[in-house]
Amino acid sequence: MNRIFTSAALGASVLIVSAVACGLQQPDLKNLSGSIKIDGSSTVYPITTAVDEAIREAGSRIKVTVGLSGTGGGFKRFVVGETDISNASRPITKDEVEAAKKNSVDFIELPVAYDGLSIVVNKSNDFVDYLTMVDIKKIFGAEAPAKTWSEVRSDWPNAPIKVFSPGTDSGTFDYFKEVVVGKEGKIRSDMQVSEDDNVLVTGVARDKNAIGFFGYAYLMENQDKLKVVPVDAGKGPITPTHQTIESGEYAPFSRPLFIYVNKKSAERPEVKAFVDFYLANGPKIVEEVRYVKLPAAITERAKANWAKLRTGTQYLNDKGEKVSGPLSKVYN
């Protein structure tokens, strides 16, 4: 209780500080020039570009470029100091942190939105009511993968399962894999794989026995073509919606999206103005591009960390071990 109170108080004070900071900054947004280089995840790309669009509408003349190298590819450029900001659909890894350290690149980790990995089946599939984590592992895991629906649950029809998955290099696939089969496990290899999520949408929409997964934005755009499957991770079946993703109920498939800012770049006025704007207007923009905004408390923590330029990742502990868990527990 006490902790909640202090964090709320901290949040409120940060809100005031940042509001004042924004108030001071807004007028000279027009006088800022210079350029910001951004690269990384294709999942975060729509948010970052929408933020740039909004800041340009507010009069900014900062030249922003955004690449689509994927989370890993983006970090490769970020840790050598080639980019100012890296978009990421998963936290930075130990290897990437070490590479950054070697090139003396310090960074600030800022969560910006939630995405809910959504599991979908064909519209005419009337037997799948929900899936438990065990069911999902049976369908997607490499260990004894189910060939037919009846192998998942015996009262389901004896029809072959057709599995659709995003590309194995994507942050989306990485996240899904880790949740379903753990770090060491493997996802089955006899899937239809595509880097283009629209291909997965069409694939599942066409095949009566298909199942697939992708980001929440693709589900929102194709609700009329697909049937979303509620996931039971121990607390009853939960459907991915704005509310369940934001509240964390849709664990473990709600995942945070991040931006990482190079500390040296953060000292430049245009980068500072851009990230200030990102954090201040992020929640509204995130909803516009069909992602889910973070709970206010977490946004306030991010603003606080940005204000004091707190470096490093919170997804590795002091011993360099990976920390996992919901964003609200890990990030502070």
Added chain:
Amino acid sequence: MNRGAYQPRSRMRRLLKDRLFVILCMIGASLSLLALAILLGSILIQGLGHLDLSFFKDVPSAKPAKAGIGPAMWGSIWVCAACALAALPLGVGTAIFLEEFKPKKPWVRRLHGFLQLNITNLAGVPSIVYGILGLTVFVQLFGIVGNTNDPGFTFGSPDNWYYFQLPLGRGVLAGGLTLALVVLPIVIIASQEALRAVPDSLREAALASGATRWQMIRQMTLPAAVPGIMTGSILAMSRAIGEAAPMLVIAGVVYITFTPQHLMDEFTVMPLQIYNWAGLPQTEFHKVAATGIIVLLAVLLTFNALAVFIRQRFQQPLQ
């Protein structure tokens, strides 16, 4: 002549085979035309609705209705101009050297043949390989003079139109030079063909009248070969403007809201922009992608029409 050896039955079969062959050819031709018609038709239906003047001026946007191809189109134009300036003189020069200055010494001739073989092979190398080569050589310059953030040599500042730096970084010039590598073999081979088509009698006449080899090339061979060289070069440029793979490696960005101001400036090109739109979740963006394809196709067709025009305009009987 005695034609008695051919029986009427065999003649019938020969004629039947002939007819069959013609029909097969027609089916083949109409199938490829049909595929083209379906492709063009579906793209026009999807994309025409979004095509207006502002599409050429607007920058990428999160809202499909406001998205435009401006920066990508200018990026393509800048990169292709840089590519043409690098590839055409080099390519035509190499072709002249290979065709007009055939060495006599046996070991030089072997070197000459080796060069020729390599150029033919290079024409078949996938373009992504050139992209990676360009990244190492042009963008990073092997990392010997600083890195792209901290260039070892600069001239002017990024605000000047003549700004130059080494290594080149992920800019227009690096992109243009990489594309030049991709199309260079095509330009060389096309120019060689054009030069080879010039009859030797012209060369002999020039040399017999006391012209030097430079005068002969400058005044006889090259003018006669210009239509062929131009056709090949413009087709090579059409290829350059449609290349996505090497540009993905070099440019590395797809979201950009400004047009290049100098040769070191960042850029994106039309194929990358189209690819990006096609992969977005909103179906409206797939229509925007189709509009982008219309613009790209229009530019390509203009290039090809120009090639045909130049060939018609300059082609004159040689005798």
